[in-house]
Amino acid sequence: MEADLRLESSLFVGNKRYRAVLTGWHFNWTEVDKKNRDRKTISVPVAEVVGVEEGRVEILPKKSVESTEKDFTVFYVKRCSSGGSYGLLWRLGRTQFSCPSRVLRDQWTKYLRTALKTHSPLRPLRLLVFINPFGGKKRGRKIYHSLVAPLFELAGISSHVIVTERANQARDHLLKKDVTGFDGVVCVGGDGMFSEILHGLIGRTQQEAGLCENDTAVTLQPCPLHIGIIPAGSTDCVCYTTVGVIDPVTSALHIIIGDSQPLDVCSVHQDSAPLRYSVSLLGYGFYGDILAESEKHRWMGPLRYDYSGTLMYLCNRSYAGIVQYVPADPVLSSPRDRTRCLSGCSVCSRITERLIPHPSDSGSMYRSHNSLFSSDSEGEWVTVEGRFRCVSLTCMSSSCPRSPLGLSPSAHLADGTGDLILVWETNPLGFLKFLYRHTSTQDQFDLPFVEVHRVKAVRFSLPCAKKKEGYEEIGGLNGAGREMANEQKTANSFLCGVCCSKAPTESVWNCDGEILPVTAILCRIHGQLVRLYARGIEDGAALHNCSEENDRTSHVDRLT
Ligand SMILES: CCCCCCCCCCCCC/C=C/[C@@H](O)[C@H](COP(=O)(O)O)NC(=O)CCCCCCCCCCCCCCC
Ligand SMILES: Nc1ncnc2c1ncn2[C@@H]1O[C@H](COP(=O)(O)OP(=O)(O)O)[C@@H](O)[C@H]1O
Numbered sequence: 001m002e003a004d005l006r007l008e009s010s011l012f013v014g015n016k017r018y019r020a021v022l023t024g025w026h027f028n029w030t031e032v033d034k035k036n037r038d039r040k041t042i043s044v045p046v047a048e049v050v051g052v053e054e055g056r057v058e059i060l061p062k063k064s065v066e067s068t069e070k071d072f073t074v075f076y077v078k079r080c081s082s083g084g085s086y087g088l089l090w091r092l093g094r095t096q097f098s099c100p101s102r103v104l105r106d107q108w109t110k111y112l113r114t115a116l117k118t119h120s121p122l123r124p125l126r127l128l129v130f131i132n133p134f135g136g137k138k139r140g141r142k143i144y145h146s147l148v149a150p151l152f153e154l155a156g157i158s159s160h161v162i163v164t165e166r167a168n169q170a171r172d173h174l175l176k177k178d179v180t181g182f183d184g185v186v187c188v189g190g191d192g193m194f195s196e197i198l199h200g201l202i203g204r205t206q207q208e209a210g211l212c213e214n215d216t217a218v219t220l221q222p223c224p225l226h227i228g229i230i231p232a233g234s235t236d237c238v239c240y241t242t243v244g245v246i247d248p249v250t251s252a253l254h255i256i257i258g259d260s261q262p263l264d265v266c267s268v269h270q271d272s273a274p275l276r277y278s279v280s281l282l283g284y285g286f287y288g289d290i291l292a293e294s295e296k297h298r299w300m301g302p303l304r305y306d307y308s309g310t311l312m313y314l315c316n317r318s319y320a321g322i323v324q325y326v327p328a329d330p331v332l333s334s335p336r337d338r339t340r341c342l343s344g345c346s347v348c349s350r351i352t353e354r355l356i357p358h359p360s361d362s363g364s365m366y367r368s369h370n371s372l373f374s375s376d377s378e379g380e381w382v383t384v385e386g387r388f389r390c391v392s393l394t395c396m397s398s399s400c401p402r403s404p405l406g407l408s409p410s411a412h413l414a415d416g417t418g419d420l421i422l423v424w425e426t427n428p429l430g431f432l433k434f435l436y437r438h439t440s441t442q443d444q445f446d447l448p449f450v451e452v453h454r455v456k457a458v459r460f461s462l463p464c465a466k467k468k469e470g471y472e473e474i475g476g477l478n479g480a481g482r483e484m485a486n487e488q489k490t491a492n493s494f495l496c497g498v499c500c501s502k503a504p505t506e507s508v509w510n511c512d513g514e515i516l517p518v519t520a521i522l523c524r525i526h527g528q529l530v531r532l533y534a535r536g537i538e539d540g541a542a543l544h545n546c547s548e549e550n551d552r553t554s555h556v557d558r559l560t
């Protein structure tokens with residue numbers, strides 16, 4: 001079949017002659033000068049061709065300009081440097097070709113379209129799109145209609161668009177309404193909107209599989225529908241971490257070409273409250289307090305987090321707690337190994353192989369129970385207790401424009417583990433140093449009051465009242481935190497006077513931007529539970545559209 005797809009001929013772009021070649025995987029065109037010498041080659045992977053149209057076509061607005069029956073236009077992904085961000089911006093490239101004959105033109109368009117179908121099996125044909133009109137700077141509708149919809153139309157995607165009228169409408173729709181015929185679900189909004197889609201899709205998939213989501217021991221079934229994110233929120237952390245830039249056009253192009261990025265998801269079980277899922281930040285203490293405070297200032301838009309963050313920094317609160325965790329296999333990777341999970345990551349690929357069910361399993365893998373949660377596995381749990389500035393768990397690096405390398409720079413998107421970050425009670429200057437390091441390449445874990453562990457599961461509970469009093473007197477049980485405790489006590493009560501008369505003894509959990517109503521939780525990481533229309537962060541070396549060869553086998557890169 002691939003041999004059939006080879007096509008080679010002379011083509012013209014303007015008045016320049018090119019030698020164009022379509023092989024199985026690439027479409028290349030090389031300028032040929034008057035002496036028949038090859039000059040610059042442009043190489044586009046077939047998987048990155050957005051569309052092929054007869055004639056000379058423009059989009060935005062889409063129109064056919066003066067053209068002949070020998071012309072055709074190819075639209076494809078073009079990469080540009082993104083300036084400040086780690087990833088690459090994608091733009092729509094367009095080249096209008098002229099053929100020596102109409103027959104050849106028809107052959108080119110036919111071959112290119114066939115190649116597209118063969119090499120991008122996950123390209124969506126029908127999408128369900130939810131727009132949150134109030135997310136971020138309230139520009140969701142405009143972003144979708146002016147930047148994204150014309151690209152979907154060009155790519156022949158039909159979309160059913162729902163502008164939400166209330167919170168949780170998208171989640172409820174996915175849980176209850178018929179979604180047959182859709183290849184994917186797109187959310188236009190922020191992390192909160194993504195979280196709605198996540199809950200809806202995971203919930204529906206388990207319902208259909210007859211699995212009980214609340215059972216901490218059940219192995220959940222991966223979702224069959226892909227999720228696309230068009231960023232239009234406040235933090236846009238999931239988009240930034242999986243694409244590398246916050247840019248609606250880049251994200252729309254990843255959706256169109258049917259990119260596929262698996263993502264780990266953490267299930268958060270609470271005794272008296274419904275099950276929640278998290279991918280970016282499950283945080284107690286500092287991040288919980290920021291969220292609770294920021295809800296009062298929603299009118300500020302994305303700035304509410306900086307305002308509340310500064311306020312909560314000044315409050316300098318710490319909280320007593322017992323944290324238990326099950327460590328992941330240290331041979332596979334470590335949160336301090338100074339590597340980055342990039343597109344094609346080899347650490348994530350290793351678990352992909354293990355997760356793919358073999359025919360002989362006949363689905364039993366997804367129904368199996370996890371030994372972690374049986375009573376005889378108690379020995380695997382490690383316990384720490386004391387007073388913490390914050391306890392955070394993230395399934396991925398959780399980078400965002402504020403923190404380009406993220407909460408845990410070496411975390412992996414799809415390795416089946418999460419990173420648990422424990423920041424013990426410390427003085428205000430120490431904590432500022434910790435926060436400030438998130439904005440640069442300095443290691444935020446290289447501080448005496450910070451610990452990070454790669455984990456498969458986490459439990460959190462409050463110490464009994466008597467113990468809590470003890471911590472308040474001795475300042476926690478951890479060596480690093482203990483020394484600073486007395487000095488801390490004075491600082492705490494002084495600074496907290498800024499926002500509250502008495503520091504509370506309990507914080508709340510921030511679960512991807514949602515406040516959880518309970519403090520005691522049990523969390524478990526589910527490897528590759530959902531798939532996004534993304535491919536992970538591409539490094540600058542992938543700026544290749546003008547080069548001979550397109551080698552996209554980047555793996556894990558060391559941080560420099
Ligand atoms: C001194 C500079 C400190 C910069 C510290 C940056 C740490 C940033 C880590 C960000 C992790 C983001 C994880 C994502 C969470 C989102 O799921 C979730 C929901 O997002 P959505 O509203 O878009 O739906 N977002 C959040 O919960 C917001 C988290 C808040 C992060 C902002 C932190 C700003 C802190 C500023 C402290 C300033 C101290 C100044 C002292 C003088
Ligand atoms: N029409 C709506 N009205 C009010 N809230 C909504 C609506 N649609 C979605 N939401 C909720 O708004 C919250 C924030 O949305 P999000 O798109 O993440 O923006 P932001 O990043 O600014 O927080 C989400 O938790 C979502 O459930």
Ligand SMILES: [Ca+2]
Binds near residue numbers: 395396416418
């Ligand atoms: Ca992970």
